[in-house]
Amino acid sequence: MPDPTLRELADHEGPFASVYVDNTHDTDNAAAQQRLRRRAVRAELSEKGATPAILDAVDDALAAATPGRCGRAIITDRRSVVIAETLRTPPPQPVVRLSPLPYLLPLLALREPVVPYVVAVVDRSGADLSGVDMDGHRLTRTVAGDDRPARAAGPAQYDIAATAREVTRLADRARASLVLVAGDVTTRAAVCEAIAPRNRRVVQLGAGSRAAGSNAPDLDEEIHRMLHEDADRRRRALADLFDSELHRPDGLAEEGVSGISAALRAANVDTLLVDAAALGDRTVRVGRDPTQVRPADRAHDHTWQRRADEALPLAALAARAEVVTCTGGYAPADGVGALLRHG
Secondary structure (H helix, E strand, O other): OOOHHHHHHHHOOOOEEEEEEEOOEOOOOHHHHHHHHHHHHHHHHHHHOOOHHHHHHHHHHHOOOOOEOOEEEEEEOOOOEEEEEEEOOOOOOOEEEEEOOOOOHHHHHHOOOOOOEEEEEEEOOEEEEEEEOOOOOEEEEEEEOOOOOOEOOEOOHHHHHHHHHHHHHHHHHHOOOEEEEEEOHHHHHHHHHHOOOOOOEEEEOOOOOOOOOOOHHHHHHHHHHHHHHHHHHHHHHHHHHHHHHHOOOOOOEEEOHHHHHHHHHOOOEEEEEEOHHHHOOOEEEEOOOOOOEEEOOOOOOOOEEEEHHHHHHHHHHHOOOEEEEOOOOOOOHHHEEEEEOOO
16 A cells, blocks of 8 residues: 555656665664765755755654664755654665656665564463554453463463464554464464454564563564565565566566556556566656656647656555555566556
């Protein structure tokens, strides 16, 4: 589901500053390094012609320090910060742009995957449930067992069934594609077996305990890893579906800047696939409506030349399409492809 905050960027006025930097704060001189990064970003934006309002907005947003290794993504419109996010993974290289449109591809590639999921940390006395739904809202629930001793065959079946039902109920509410179960080894295995899968993955995690003082960072790291694995699996499935549709007569797929531009103008893009490296510095022409995109060699009244890596993702989001970044294995022609809504 497209992020409404990103979609609304189409209604903001540029120029936009798009800044992606390593914001790691894990050494004795981290504060000094952060000041140097801020100074370098400010100087580069100033050289590109940024107004004092943009310079101050970016500088203030970069002042936030998160302990540990991380990155920072800042996007402003011509007046103020629109997006300021801490990235769990720093960008491979800094990006500092000032342009008529926001540059969203690094954010889409580096931000935490939007995967609805439920985590159940279980033992023989109950379970702590948490998760995130399709809209990014956090969900929590505690299941209290009766703390009876385990039977010879395993934990009390009443408790396991009750816990599994609550996990399934919360997963249904979140429309979760992934259920992760951690905690006591015997109990988590029994809960996994009792959960109704309903076309979702159910995975046991090695970390996690309900005991006070248990190592929560280890569990967080496992959850993070599983979410990225799930997102990568979905990305590969989309690439396979795109390839299949592209080579099928009357298939619902298109590739290349020209074909994608036509599909965007017709509001016929369901999912846009973009390889930023393959798309490179190509340009397109864009009208006042961001979805009115045309190839750069097709001049049209009231259109302006814009970078394709900025214009095409923004056009897709404005049309309520999903944007998925893809790298390495498969790159559509010109670095851009789409699954279509209709033939």
